[in-house]
Amino acid sequence: MKPLYDLGVLPVRYRTGKGFKPHISLTFNAEKNLTFAIDTTNSSLSPDSYLITHAHSDHNGKSVMHSERAVCSEETARALEILYGKKYAGRTFKVGDTIDIAGVKVNTYPTHHTIGSTAFFWENEVGTRILVTGDVKDAKDLPKCDLLVTEANYGDYDDPNCHFQDDISGFREAVKEYDGIALGAYAFGKAQRAVRLLRESGYYGMIGMDPASLALTEGLMDNAGQLCGLDGDCGIRIAALANLPAIQATKKFLLTCRRDYKVPTISISDHMDVNGLIGMVEQCAPQAVIVYHPGGHRPVKLAAYLNKMGVYSRALTQINNCIEI
Ligand SMILES: [Zn+2]
Known part of the structure; x- marks a missing residue:
């Protein structure tokens, strides 16, 4: 030493x-x-x-x-x-x-x-x-x-799992219809990053979130736009991975750079x-x-x-x- x-x-x-x-x-x-x-x-x-x-x-x-x-x-x-x-x-x-x-x-x-x-x-x-x-x-x-x-x-x-880049264009492509989309994200960190990316992508509509993600996003972000619960009238939903299967959506993606999930992923990391x-x-x-x-x-x-x-x-x-x- x-x-x-x-x-x-x-x-x-x-x-x-x-x-x-x-x-x-x-x-x-x-x-x-x-x-x-x-x-x-x-x-x-x-x-x-x-x-x-x-x-x-x-x-x-x-x-x-x-x-x-x-x-x-x-x-x-x-x-x-x-x-x-x-x-x-x-x-x-x-x-x-x-x-x-x-x-x-x-x-x-x-x-x-x-x-x-x-x-x-x-x-x-x-x-x-x-x-x-x-x-x-x-x-x-x-x-x-x-x-x-x-x-x-x-x-x-x-x-190889330690080499990655955020796929912002892939994210924008995946969400561009702004309807029937569910994104899997950790409640603290990734969920707020997802909200920010959605707003930066030009989506200004309602975003549905699970209770923990919603409370954290409302409590921590000044410019999150309109948010509601998962059962609200919204085109895009963000939920923890465990809640993703129960959500009705035409497309589901997990926001992660990990490569060991069955759900389609978009490479977006907090790291x-x-x-x-x-x-x-x-x-x-x-x-x-x-x-x-x-x-x-x-x-x-x-x-x-x-x-x-x-x-x-x-x-x-x-x-x-x-x-x-
Ligand atoms: Zn951390």
Whole structure:
């Protein structure tokens, strides 16, 4: 761990009797010793802050939204409240704001993954610039840094499934009749992206949505246009995959870059492919990378690729600093 030691950052994983807690915490000096937990679950150790990059369930906002030490964007907090029907107890900011967390100046940047998704950036006492991205759809707004803590949802260069591009023209072609169409999409993230793409494609009519997608879209989008429930009078419906079979429609498509579904798919992702991830690393030009998400083998694969590029990289499973709690 020499490079991280030189950078003055100690990445830590917490472990209980049940196993590792998800994701990672970063301990560093900034006048005093501080720990920022990244997308982790609530812990009795009470870090100085729980940073929540976005409201997808695998980033654990549900667990830490009750803590006054939680920090996330206004939209992420609203999404968590809609998703879990509970009050968010932490602090919020507008994406792009600079905020003070435990005396540290933290810049925030959009990652274009979901509405409200945020990257966090700060410097420690020795001037190391730390950037934590969460999931990223577009890295164009991210700054240069010394330590990049990022994701590898599609991080395996040797896997053809990790190479894709959004098929916007295919999307427009598929929906152009604007009638009898059902689109399968995750309620948070993909469903709002689908609404935006439909509006950008020139469809201004009613869009029917399942209850969760409808609540999130109404709660998070200012310019969603006319929306209704799935049984409303509408030409286009958007629903979670599980609800798709029950919908009456002449054409059904799933919005995904995955290739393991029987329903016809349109390649629309909330993520970058592996080339996007590598491009982000080149753009941010870090001295070291920690790939902290998701589970499975892809973080190790991306870290191996980046190491070959000459960038010191470790996946979460290769980080051995562990605190038993
Ligand atoms: Zn996500």
